[in-house]
Amino acid sequence: MYKLNILDVSSGIIANSTEQISRLNAEECLLIGSALFKNHRYGLAAEWMQVSQQRFAEEGLTDSSVVTTTQAVIEIAVQHARKNATVNAVRQLTTAYHEELCRNADAKGVLSSYLRCYHETYGNPFLLLQPLEMEIISTKPSVIFIHRFLRDDQADQLVEIGRENVRRPKSTYGATNRTNTAKRRLAKSAALRANTSSFIQQIDRWSAMATDLNSQYAESLQIKNYPVGGALQLHFDVLQQGPLNFTAPDRMATLLVYLNDVEHGGATIFPLLDLTVPAVKNGAVLWYNQYKDGIPDGRTLHAGCPVLLGTKWVTIKWLHNIGHWRQRPCGLQEDSKNGLTVSQVHDLFKPSG
Known part of the structure; x- marks a missing residue:
């Protein structure tokens, strides 16, 4: 790569x-x-x-x-x-571009989207003295980089908690979920419930404030460690790949937080958006995995680049669609009709012939 x-x-x-x-x-x-x-x-x-x-x-x-x-x-x-030299053309091009984005990623570079930076409070009084430093790095779909999301001591404490708890997963959700994510992810992980400690509760509350969503309608905080060679192949975070079931929770939004700097590699890439997000300690990436009409957004196809030198620690919070109808109401139109869906991306990756 x-x-x-x-x-x-x-x-x-x-x-x-x-x-x-x-x-x-x-x-x-x-x-x-x-x-x-x-x-x-x-x-x-x-x-x-x-x-x-x-x-x-x-x-x-x-x-x-x-x-x-x-x-x-x-x-x-x-x-x-x-x-094996002859492969599906679309898959080959996407994989090649995936690798190019990883090669061009500078783990210690400064993210520069040339779109817009701003301070966000969501009208929350707790954020008035410490507004979020937001940088829009994609508008369709919305992908936001939050600078200095955590303090150094908070990130270091999460890494220490991770060292005591992470294990190699046997199986998990994710990806173009037709294969076992554990086979595609070279990493160790741990799920930390909010009642684990007051510190985890604090991080959970801060994640909710940063997204203007409710952490009660979410999965437990995930901590993941990628060693040298650790990577995550192209995948989606949404769980539903077939007909939608609006009574079942799904991963509406993803908040990914980098807990350390990676010497070489470890960036997160979105090949269909021509977007690379370097692994910068305390930085966070927020994106929505669904259109407002609930259809999974195919443009959110993403991957974690291999760690070339060092190690990579991240924490992830997946927030569900159920329970957030006030914060993210359905639109009046089926906006997914004008975009790329997960099903359409799957069709592109089907073997030819």
Whole structure:
């Protein structure tokens, strides 16, 4: 995705980082190649195994059985890579653009949308002395970046709570929800109920104020940790993918908060909006996953870029449609008819033929 040179990576050179990383030996390169092969990443598997062969020679490890087996696997990997070269055109273009947005993301850059910045209070007296610093980064649909959403001490405390509670999920909702999100997300996570502690209650209340929504009609606060290589593939946050059921709660809005700076990688991207949101500590991203008529908004297709160096901590609050009819009433028109729906995006990703 980041177009890294495999020889550089195996030699401990990653992007423009000054951090010293150990050089990988022949066995470590072979293990990486084997893991990629098992995950059907045949092209990369062949490249890593070729590096391992070079390292075996450099290290004087000329065991004929190892060399012969590695060469045979390389040939199989190359054949598979050629066979899988033809893919659905729309899916290929979207995936390529997804990768381009991640490559161009600067994790330490300053977000600049050239749209509008303003202070928001929602008429709430609690926000008069500490208004929210809002930056509109997309209007259709509405995506807002909130600067300095948390204080450093609050973010650090959430990370510490996360360290004690996060686990690798067995299964979860999300994505173009036709596959198990746990298979698409390399991360650990934890759900923290509001009654866990007074501090979590405080963060819950602050999330409600920042969105002008009610945290009672929402899911528990989520904390997620992405290690090196941790990423989340293209997906939607809405739960309903079929006919709408207005009596069942769904994720109307998402509030994503970055709890630390990431040295390289970790941005959130919206490929259909040409939008990249870098991972900046204490910054928050707010967007709506549904049109006002309740239809899931296909333009909110998004992904988490892989973490290249460091680690990434985030907290997420999903707020439901039920209970917010005053704050976000249905429009007089079916606004989804003039936009892209989740179902239409699914149709684009169907295999051709």
